[in-house]
Amino acid sequence: MKLVILGTGNAMARDCYNTCFALVHPSGDYLLVDAGGGNGILRQLRKAALPVEQMHHLYLTHAHTDHLLGAVWMVRAVAEAVKKGRYTGTLTIWGHRPLLEILEPLCRALLPGKLTACFGEIIRFVPIVPGDVLSCLDMELEVFDILSTKALQYGFRCTLPDGGVLTCLGDEPCHPDCRRYAAGCRWLLTEAFCLYDQRETFKPYEKNHSTALDAGRMARELGVENLVLYHTEDKTLATRKAAYTAEAAREFSGRIYVPEDLETLEL
């Protein structure tokens, strides 16, 4: 399995795409997790050589613009492929019910009827609840509520085909009651808004985000193997990888990845 990081930025990032990623199966099919804030998702997927025809599962964590609005474009792209006879099978869109109650009417309002005609039969909006175990691409995803105080948000604990575990915490720090979903995992994907050393500049705590140092401490406490940091500010992209890695390493001795947009990791 491969993890393709399609975007690494926070909501207002301009110099990189919003945080979203694909879990790519050896068959080439992939699960897309969040879609960023717009049409840029189509460019990121093209650059990553991930055709929409090979996306049959889309997982949406929460209904914020930087995660959800790109999904409108994915629905459009798949619906166009369906209409042209280029898409086989179905697209399952997983999200919590309030999110889908925004997304589906939005797509119906914005897209022409000839594209929305395949809703229900080919493009399926499937509500999920915490505790659900979702199967796709030889993986199992256990859904959990990250217990956000900002907006209802669902992360997941994914068991990979080889039995390894990848946990996605969404875009907030791990709540104490959610630690069991991340403890001991092989891959922990978590936000780090900025450096602790630059907290006065970027004010991560006001936004309920963490720093690279905080994320490193959390990874150590959770006993994870590999730590992936994303959903960052975009004012320090040129030095981000080195600086965030060094700061997280003050707390965490496992492997630390601070990917650029379109970087790929072998899981």
Ligand SMILES: [Zn+2]
């Ligand atoms: Zn976000």
